[in-house]
Amino acid sequence: MKILTEHIDVPGIETIDVFRKHGGYSALEKALKTMSPDEVTEEVKKSGLRGRGGAGFPVGMKWSFLAKPEGVPRYLVCNADESEPGTFKDHYLMMKSPHTLIEGMIVSSFALGANTSYIYVRGELMYVIHILEKAIQECYDKGLLGKNILGSGYDLDLFVQPGGGAYICGEETALLESLEGKRGNPRNKPPFPAVKGLWQCPTVVNNVESIAATSWIVNNGGEEYAKLGVGRSTGTKLISVSGHVRKPGVYEIPLGITVEDFIYADEWCGGIRAGHKLKAVVAGGSSVPILPAELILTTAAGEKRLMTYESLSDGGFATGTMLGSGGFVVMDETTCIVHNTLTFGRFYHHESCGQCSPCREGTGWMDKILYRIEHGQGRQEDIDLLVDVAKKIEGNTICPLGDAAAWPVAAAIRHFRDEFEWHVKHPEKATQPGAVFMREGASWTL
Amino acid sequence: MKVTIDNITIDVEPGTTIMQAARQIGPHIAPPAMCYYEPLKGSGGKCRGCLVKVTAGSEKDPRPMPKLVPSCITQVQEGMVVENTVNEQVLEARKGVVEFLLLNHPLDCPICDQAGECHLQDFSFEHGVSKTRTVEERNTFEPVDLGPYIKLNMNRCVLCYRCVYTADQITEGRVHGVMHRGDHAEISTYIEKAIDNDFSGNVIDVCPVGALTDKTYRFKSRVWFSKPVDASCDCGKCSGKVTLWYKGDDVIRVTARKNIWGEVTSFICNTCRFEKKKTSDWKIEGPMAVPRHSVISANKYAANKITPAFPMKQAAEQYKKIDDNRDRSFLNAPKELN
Ligand SMILES: Cc1cc2nc3c(=O)[nH]c(=O)nc-3n(C[C@H](O)[C@H](O)[C@H](O)COP(=O)(O)O)c2cc1C
Ligand code: SF4
Numbered sequence: 001m002k003i004l005t006e007h008i009d010v011p012g013i014e015t016i017d018v019f020r021k022h023g024g025y026s027a028l029e030k031a032l033k034t035m036s037p038d039e040v041t042e043e044v045k046k047s048g049l050r051g052r053g054g055a056g057f058p059v060g061m062k063w064s065f066l067a068k069p070e071g072v073p074r075y076l077v078c079n080a081d082e083s084e085p086g087t088f089k090d091h092y093l094m095m096k097s098p099h100t101l102i103e104g105m106i107v108s109s110f111a112l113g114a115n116t117s118y119i120y121v122r123g124e125l126m127y128v129i130h131i132l133e134k135a136i137q138e139c140y141d142k143g144l145l146g147k148n149i150l151g152s153g154y155d156l157d158l159f160v161q162p163g164g165g166a167y168i169c170g171e172e173t174a175l176l177e178s179l180e181g182k183r184g185n186p187r188n189k190p191p192f193p194a195v196k197g198l199w200q201c202p203t204v205v206n207n208v209e210s211i212a213a214t215s216w217i218v219n220n221g222g223e224e225y226a227k228l229g230v231g232r233s234t235g236t237k238l239i240s241v242s243g244h245v246r247k248p249g250v251y252e253i254p255l256g257i258t259v260e261d262f263i264y265a266d267e268w269c270g271g272i273r274a275g276h277k278l279k280a281v282v283a284g285g286s287s288v289p290i291l292p293a294e295l296i297l298t299t300a301a302g303e304k305r306l307m308t309y310e311s312l313s314d315g316g317f318a319t320g321t322m323l324g325s326g327g328f329v330v331m332d333e334t335t336c337i338v339h340n341t342l343t344f345g346r347f348y349h350h351e352s353c354g355q356c357s358p359c360r361e362g363t364g365w366m367d368k369i370l371y372r373i374e375h376g377q378g379r380q381e382d383i384d385l386l387v388d389v390a391k392k393i394e395g396n397t398i399c400p401l402g403d404a405a406a407w408p409v410a411a412a413i414r415h416f417r418d419e420f421e422w423h424v425k426h427p428e429k430a431t432q433p434g435a436v437f438m439r440e441g442a443s444w445t446l
Numbered sequence: 447m448k449v450t451i452d453n454i455t456i457d458v459e460p461g462t463t464i465m466q467a468a469r470q471i472g473p474h475i476a477p478p479a480m481c482y483y484e485p486l487k488g489s490g491g492k493c494r495g496c497l498v499k500v501t502a503g504s505e506k507d508p509r510p511m512p513k514l515v516p517s518c519i520t521q522v523q524e525g526m527v528v529e530n531t532v533n534e535q536v537l538e539a540r541k542g543v544v545e546f547l548l549l550n551h552p553l554d555c556p557i558c559d560q561a562g563e564c565h566l567q568d569f570s571f572e573h574g575v576s577k578t579r580t581v582e583e584r585n586t587f588e589p590v591d592l593g594p595y596i597k598l599n600m601n602r603c604v605l606c607y608r609c610v611y612t613a614d615q616i617t618e619g620r621v622h623g624v625m626h627r628g629d630h631a632e633i634s635t636y637i638e639k640a641i642d643n644d645f646s647g648n649v650i651d652v653c654p655v656g657a658l659t660d661k662t663y664r665f666k667s668r669v670w671f672s673k674p675v676d677a678s679c680d681c682g683k684c685s686g687k688v689t690l691w692y693k694g695d696d697v698i699r700v701t702a703r704k705n706i707w708g709e710v711t712s713f714i715c716n717t718c719r720f721e722k723k724k725t726s727d728w729k730i731e732g733p734m735a736v737p738r739h740s741v742i743s744a745n746k747y748a749a750n751k752i753t754p755a756f757p758m759k760q761a762a763e764q765y766k767k768i769d770d771n772r773d774r775s776f777l778n779a780p781k782e783l784n
């Protein structure tokens with residue numbers, strides 16, 4: 001069952017005519033001509049659709065929190081800043097089928113009563129910005145955007161904003177600052193964007209995939225959407241797979257398939273590359289805890305892990321992880337976990353905005369310690385020091401980037417402490433090019 | 447609105463923050479503030495030094511808040527219960543914040559003009575630990591001149607943004623700000639422009655550390671060797687209410703007056719600050735009421751003893767009277783002293 005990518009490979013789907021031929025903009029007509037904004041919101045609520053940007057907050061609920069004071073404009077902002085290492089699904093969707101997002105934007109803006117909406121696109125993706133702008137122009141030309149859309153009396157202007165060139169601009173309040181033309185520093189919350197967002201007006205920020213899914217929900221009803229998936233993980237999810245699998249790429253999966261199927265079935269990743277074995281997975285983008293092979297395939301309780309919000313987080317951080325943004329990074333036995341952790345650590349060090357001291361200083365500190373360990377200058381006490389630094393960052397910062405920097409380090413040490421110790425104890429071996437620690441008896445040890 | 451902080455209940459106006467409520471109770475309860483600055487709109491929430499534990503959100507919803515909250519920007523609710531220095535988790539987090547702030551901070555207090563009136567010194571004295579765990583090289587920056595009066599030593603900056611808000615809110619047109627990100631972020635002027643306007647000097651006063659210093663005062667003295675005296679003048683540009691810092695008979699520095707939290711009560715213009723350095727320029731009002739955050743108060747004016755909240759007991763055990771007989775020159779000391 002495909003919702004977002006059903007027609008994605010149809011030639012010309014990026015043009016409005018081909019898109020319409022395949023059912024495009026029918027949700028827009030249905031919503032504007034036959035439904036009230038509240039009815040659209042109601043369907044989204046019923047669908048159980050959860051935010052696809054990382055946190056998994058129910059979209060309908062977020063919409064219903066939007067403050068609606070008289071005489072104050074409301075905004076919908078689409079978060080297309082996608083910069084999380086391992087995540088490249090929004091990029092794929094917008095590049096191939098821009099109208100899927102734009103239709104969702106119009107339907108969602110209508111539901112929220114927004115007359116001006118923005119798509120904030122990662123600044124490096126200039127060509128995607130051009131694709132979106134072209135598609136938006138087509139909509140204006142056909143009367144699907146602008147004043148009095150399809151004679152319904154509803155007006156909407158849609159703008160594309162190139163991002164500020166920083167990962168932190170994907171954090172919703174930093175995004176709003178950046179959209180206002182300022183430095184992309186996250187705001188302290190409360191107030192939340194639903195009350196004081198863009199230009200201090202009520203604002204909803206949603207991920208590309210969350211917004212794109214609303215058209216299907218309008219067309220087919222929230223209940224139909226909720227039938228897909230398992231429990232509170234309804235619908236489909238785009239997963240961007242990278243790493244040591246046979247077929248990396250973007251897949252739209254029904255939530256609820258097993259992780260094992262997803263990695264090994266030919267329909268999806270097609271298994272680990274020939275001659276190698278699964279060692280570890282980062283399941284939801286670089287911020288979520290890494291899990292070793294055993295724990296990603298089965299929960300600590302021995303049940304098969306599913307591709308759902310609940311199943312992936314089963315066991316908490318001790319033995320679980322998170323679905324996050326769906327950036328699925330697969331590593332085989334050739335991967336050095338210390339090196340990988342350093343790569344992530346370096347990224348967060350580079351991307352911290354520097355406003356709050358625990359994240360600003362802590363990310364740099366962790367990077368330096370990890371660098372020493374990886375380069376044969378680690379000390380035994382560095383390992384516990386890393387854990388403690390991570391703990392002192394976590395939960396004490398303005399925005400979740402601090403947590404996102406702390407979790408991967410803490411998780412890598414939690415599950416692969418022996419690799420860190422090996423680096424400290426045998427620097428002469430660990431610093432050999434391509435050297436990787438092989439845990440005795442582990443499922444991935446050749 | 448009733449709020450309880452460290453078991454002390456106080457009645458405050460709605461809209462008061464936890465920090466303000468704590469300050470109303472008194473200095474021994476007030477959380478440390480490295481970035482919050484009451485006169486500056488929008489300040490606070492950054493350094494995380496003022497984190498507190500809310501053990502009950504309000505009377506209506508008495509659940510504890512899941513995370514520690516910054517007291518400087520969190521408003522009190524009716525029946526809120528807050529733990530400050532009585533909570534282990536809070537003390538642990540603050541220990542972390544001190545450690546983070548010192549991580550790339552040069553420990554050059556002996557040659558830093560701010561020493562003695564530095565909030566980072568106070569903060570680490572009250573909440574830090576005496577040992578360091580870092581072996582990493584510190585990030586360093588070259589000192590820069592920001593115009594004729596101000597020197598920036600970025601190594602010492604804690605990125606509190608106070609100087610940015612000051613320039614935004616009390617000068618005409620800000621020309622400096624924060625460039626870059628993370629621990630490589632730095633205070634910088636727009637393409638190395640000089641900060642040049644009538645009120646620019648105030649950034650020196652709001653800086654909690656020795657990152658922005660007064661070039662007319664650099665290396666002239668240690669703050670505890672000078673005598674602060676409140677004075678005023680008829681100034682067309684500002685209130686003319688200042689503090690003069692004397693060394694012997696010379697005015698070596700002019701600053702704005704500050705309250706007990708180290709916050710400027712009335713911003714002053716550059717003419718008053720940098721150009722009126724003669725006693726005859728001023729009408730003397732009397733000795734300055736010394737703020738809490740100042741070693742100057744130590745035993746100098748009987749009413750103003752330093753009472754560090756957290757390590758008070760510790761300090762009491764090791765307390766020595768500071769020999770304040772600084773007018774005696776050791777160079778020409780009588781023989782029997784040697
Ligand atoms: C450091 C950081 C980066 C983020 N980057 C993105 C991003 O690139 N795209 C995105 O949709 N959400 C990102 N988020 C999450 C957003 O803050 C926000 O929760 C999300 O856009 C809400 O949309 P949703 O409810 O549809 O998921 C990021 C969060 C953090 C803390
Ligand atoms: S947690 Fe990091 S990225 Fe977020 S506001 Fe603080 S310093 Fe900036």
Ligand code: SF4
Pocket residue numbers: 602603604605606607608609610633649652653654655657658
């Ligand atoms: S220079 Fe001083 S006032 Fe400005 S941000 Fe740095 S520490 Fe704060």
Ligand code: FES
Pocket residue numbers: 478479480481482490491492493494495496497516517518519
């Ligand atoms: S004083 Fe509250 S966070 Fe800095």
